[in-house]
Amino acid sequence: xxxxxxxxxxxxxxxxxxxxxxxxxxxxxxxxxxxxxxxxxxxxxxxxxxxxxxxxxxxxxxxxxxxxxxxxxxxxxxxxxxxxxxxxxxxxxxxxxxxxxxxxxxxxxxxxxxxxxxxxxxxxxxxxxxxxxxxxxxxxxxxxxxxxxxxxxxxxxxxxxxxxxxxxxxxxxxxxxxxxxxxxxxxxxxxxxxxxxxxxxxxxxxxxxxxxxxxxxxxxxxxxxxxxxxxxxxxxxxxxxxxxxxxxxxxxxxxxxxxxxxxxxxxxxxxxxxxxxxxxxxxxxxxxxxxxxxxxxxxxxxxxxxxxxxxxxxxxxxxxxxxxxxxxxxxxxxxxxxxxxxxxxxxxxxxxxxxxxxxxxxx
Numbered sequence: 001x002x003x004x005x006x007x008x009x010x011x012x013x014x015x016x017x018x019x020x021x022x023x024x025x026x027x028x029x030x031x032x033x034x035x036x037x038x039x040x041x042x043x044x045x046x047x048x049x050x051x052x053x054x055x056x057x058x059x060x061x062x063x064x065x066x067x068x069x070x071x072x073x074x075x076x077x078x079x080x081x082x083x084x085x086x087x088x089x090x091x092x093x094x095x096x097x098x099x100x101x102x103x104x105x106x107x108x109x110x111x112x113x114x115x116x117x118x119x120x121x122x123x124x125x126x127x128x129x130x131x132x133x134x135x136x137x138x139x140x141x142x143x144x145x146x147x148x149x150x151x152x153x154x155x156x157x158x159x160x161x162x163x164x165x166x167x168x169x170x171x172x173x174x175x176x177x178x179x180x181x182x183x184x185x186x187x188x189x190x191x192x193x194x195x196x197x198x199x200x201x202x203x204x205x206x207x208x209x210x211x212x213x214x215x216x217x218x219x220x221x222x223x224x225x226x227x228x229x230x231x232x233x234x235x236x237x238x239x240x241x242x243x244x245x246x247x248x249x250x251x252x253x254x255x256x257x258x259x260x261x262x263x264x265x266x267x268x269x270x271x272x273x274x275x276x277x278x279x280x281x282x283x284x285x286x287x288x289x290x291x292x293x294x295x296x297x298x299x300x301x302x303x304x305x306x307x308x309x310x311x312x313x314x315x316x317x318x319x320x321x322x323x324x325x326x327x328x329x330x331x332x333x334x335x336x337x338x339x340x341x342x343x344x345x346x347x348x349x350x351x352x353x354x355x356x357x358x359x360x361x362x363x
Contacts, residue, residue: 022046023054023097024108026080031114032087040111041080042071052101054109056083060093064113073104087115090322114321121320125313132309133202135302140213142298144220152225155294159235159281161221165214166239167274170246170267172207175199177264187261235281242270275336279343283350292351300351304344311337 026041042054054071058064067084085095097109116122147153177184179199188197221229246266253263286292314334318324 029112037086039082043080045078055098063089063091063093090117116320128313132306135306139302143296146296147220153221157282157285158231163278167271168210170271174264174268175204297351300347307337307341
């Protein structure tokens with residue numbers, strides 16, 4: 001009995017010792033201009049008598065310098081220690097902590113620092129972002145208008161439309177899941193404890209609007225003249241492969257073999273694949289018909305504008321933050337934007353050069 005009481009007491013003492021020291025910082029994010037200095041506070045509270053030294057670790061020492069490299073916690077309690085941060089190079093860096101006493105939790109002692117070269121470029125980048133958001137958002141309407149004016153969807157490839165609705169639906173699922181479901185968001189932060197949620201509200205608005213606009217276009221395909229157009233066997237096979245892959249992913253997530261966050265990532269991978277292939281059926285159809293009649297060039301011009309501005313924003317940000325890795329180290333987003341713009345250029349050549357004088361509808 002005495003041994004049990006002793007063991008319980010020791011366990012309680014150990015537990016209390018692990019939680020009697022609270023360490024955090026006054027802010028977790030700093031945005032600085034090159035050579036600028038700013039201060040954050042290391043906040044220490046509820047500390048028990050302990051011999052422990054906290055050591056700051058800088059992820060990129062060529063970007064950030066701090067005034068205090070280590071703090072001896074002995075004898076400190078309920079204090080705030082100011083620490084200067086100096087931006088010595090453009091880019092992104094993290095400052096986090098190690099501690100000599102493993103019973104003290106320092107998970108909340110970290111700082112994300114962003115250093116830019118020219119502050120005004122942030123505003124310029126923001127303006128570019130809104131411009132391409134608007135261009136992409138309204139790019140659906142020229143096709144809707146031309147379908148309504150002609151009372152026909154002849155010339156609009158159905159494979160492109162079906163792939164589009166699947167892509168935007170999956171994009172919406174990814175954004176809504178990561179932004180609106182707390183359990184999935186918690187899983188994301190468990191994997192990336194110092195990360196930021198990559199989904200913003202404008203991502204959700206764009207995905208939902210794009211899906212609704214595409215559904216409206218599909219409705220037009222049912223009520224307007226369409227001749228013999230239908231979804232091709234090739235597209236049906238591809239859609240079947242995507243559907244099987246996602247169905248298996250849902251089953252694995254529902255049975256806890258994978259996390260739901262992984263399922264959302266799989267949705268995004270399918271969306272990326274669709275973005276790579278969705279323009280091919282329309283381009284081939286234009287080639288076979290030797291005509292772009294029924295295919296809105298306004299859609300292409302707006303998509304070209306949005307894609308060009310998107311890449312410009314990435315280049316501006318990469319230069320301002322000296323973060324070329326975001327383009328060349330992980331080229332997916334930039335590559336997809338470039339791929340879309342190249343297809344837009346091809347469509348522009350088809351419309352204004354190759355099939356400029358086409359009179360397909362009167363043949």
